[in-house]
Amino acid sequence: MKAVVHAEKTGLEGLTYREIEEMEPGAGEVRIKLKTAGLNHRDLFVLSRHQPTDPPLIIGSDGAGIIDAVGEGVTNVQVGDQVIINPGLGWKENSDAPPSGFEILGLPFHGTFAEKVVVPAENAFKKPEYLTWEEAGVLSLGALTAYRALFTRGKLKAGMKVLIPGIGSGVATLLLQFAKAAGAIVYVTSRSKEKCATALKLGADKAFDSNEDWNQALDGEKMDLVIECVGAATFNKSLEQLRPGGTIVTFGASAGDNVQINLRSFFYGQLNLLGSTMGSGEEYTEMLQFIETHQIRPVLDNMYPLDQFAKAFERMEKADQLGKIGFVIETL
Amino acid sequence: MKAVVHAEKTGLEGLTYREIEEMEPGAGEVRIKLKTAGLNHRDLFVLSRHQPTDPPLIIGSDGAGIIDAVGEGVTNVQVGDQVIINPGLGWKENSDAPPSGFEILGLPFHGTFAEKVVVPAENAFKKPEYLTWEEAGVLSLGALTAYRALFTRGKLKAGMKVLIPGIGSGVATLLLQFAKAAGAIVYVTSRSKEKCATALKLGADKAFDSNEDWNQALDGEKMDLVIECVGAATFNKSLEQLRPGGTIVTFGASAGDNVQINLRSFFYGQLNLLGSTMGSGEEYTEMLQFIETHQIRPVLDNMYPLDQFAKAFERMEKADQLGKIGFVIETL
DSSP: OEEEEEOSSSSGGGEEEEEOOOOOOOTTEEEEEEEEEEOOHHHHHHHHHOOOOSSOEEOOOEEEEEEEEEOTTOOSOOTTOEEEEOOEESOOSOOSSOOTTOEETTBSSOOSSBSEEEEEGGGEEEOOTTSOHHHHHHHHHHHHHHHIIIIIITOOOTTOEEEEEOTTSHHHHHHHHHHHHTTOEEEEEESOHHHHHHHHHTTOSEEEETTSOHHHHTTTOOEEEEEEOSOHHHHHHHHHTEEEEEEEEEOOOTTOSEEEEEHHHHHHTTOEEEEOOSOOHHHHHHHHHHHHHHTOOOOEEEEEEGGGHHHHHHHHHTTOOSSEEEEEOSOO | OEEEEEOSSSSGGGEEEEEOOOOOOOTTEEEEEEEEEEOOHHHHHHHHHOOOOSSOEEOOOEEEEEEEEEOTTOOSOOTTOEEEEOOEESOOSOOSSOOTTOEETTBSSOOSSBSEEEEEGGGEEEOOTTSOHHHHHHHHHHHHHHHIIIIIITOOOTTOEEEEEOTTBHHHHHHHHHHHHTTOEEEEEESOHHHHHHHHHTTOSEEEETTSOHHHHTTTOOEEEEEEOSOHHHHHHHHHTEEEEEEEEEOOOTTOSEEEEEHHHHHHTTOEEEEOOSOOHHHHHHHHHHHHHHTOOOOEEEEEEGGGHHHHHHHHHTTOOSBEEEEEOSOO
16 A cells, blocks of 8 residues: 655655555454545654654554454444544543553554554544545544643633634644634634634634734733643743633644743742643543534645645645645545 | 831841831721731742831731730621631632732731731631640741642642652641641652751651752652742752643742743643642631641741841741741730
């Protein structure tokens, strides 16, 4: 089968589209013939950290397709089922942190940028019928991350004021859609006028330029919750927008890892900084119910054929996208 | 009456012991003839921030004594009652942050380093009978802060592993006593061998030198909860000791305000950083019940007559104390 693999060099230059041997599902596993797959910042991160291996690693975390083989003892799905993949491996029940051994599909196990992928059967979920294959293929990692960050960690309730800096990324648009569906008042920022305009169409109550003075842009209104997936570039501005007792959830740092915090302001403000990443199988199930109830569709940016993976990565590296970038693997 | 007031200069040099006019309690207020008072880091902080006023400010937050006058409409206490003062003004019900207008006794309202003090009647609580006047006088601010930090914020449960860096201060010894009474496993650090030894006597399960390698000293054991009241000097070491999903509560920064955090490690660890300061009247009531149930007595360092206030401040500035420093105002 054909796949995008990480071989020979670290970084993007180490990626190639090539023939690779198909795998067989073991006990408790299923093989999925992929229709679509989704690109995440994590894939970029994997490329910078992973030492190329031989045989090479198939990267990619998000995908959707049809079961084409099942291993021994699999009962939850059968050949022919239309499924969507939860890329979190080994984190079933909700807990304050993943158990040891938790991994995300695409490192160290072969991922979804391929014609077929083998995953534990418990990671294959019935594809929500109202979603197109494109939408299903790009949903999982971002939607699970957004769900845990907003609800499990941020304890979002209707009427709360939420700020989402950097609205362009796939996960950020999902945060906006989820928060609005839950009845929150949602403010977003972006350096792009176009992205601000699209965010307003998606329901944002206010969208302003990330380079503006945030206090002015928010007119002194303070936030119950800030979901921070940008990192150092916006972190301290985000922190400043919290009301006393407010919460900032952080799960991304594509714009810098290291931040400085003034402890005295932090504790006088009774603030909360909560780290989050991905989520459990239980949260994945809740997330699917939530999006089905509210008929939420991920915003699609561009879809590429798998052999044009380089264009997709380039678009993400430049942060040009609004919404999810994905791959069409099998003609739909 | 005699009082320690902050006049003319900022800082310690601005403090004098002098005659000052006695106040009358207004409606809903009581006047307390003080037996004892307690010194806190906050008093040092007030001296560095407060612009001296005329008439000068009586500083001090902690105290205990006997009601000697009550204003109109006061029903919860009467003249002659033995009381202990909750120094938190205007924060009655438990909430995630104090309401606006919240103040701590001793700035901007006259405090307890005086023969008498006027406070809202709701801040006067029946003195726990098993406590001596010395113990009652030094208890409140530290015990309330420790209670909120450990229980409301840190959600301490029996069996949890707790680390308390910098065990010398009054509030740190209370943290240790409270956490042990609640059934936690408690580790502490100090730069002083003597303080480590005393902490072990107070029930600490392990006490080690703050300058040691903490990972080695803890033998790789990771913490559910760290209560951080030192600040920059220990903050990052504290953060490193958390288990995945663990919590660090911060309420003090006497050793530096500004810290650097690596966001990626923080969110991969699903960590929690929670700011805390003081507590509500509700928490004060719970704290009094808790110490009575467990017969907890604050560790007394030195008690001074009020006119020797300079010695007390000096001792605190040098961090020589183990436990609470206080004042005996009326011969007991």
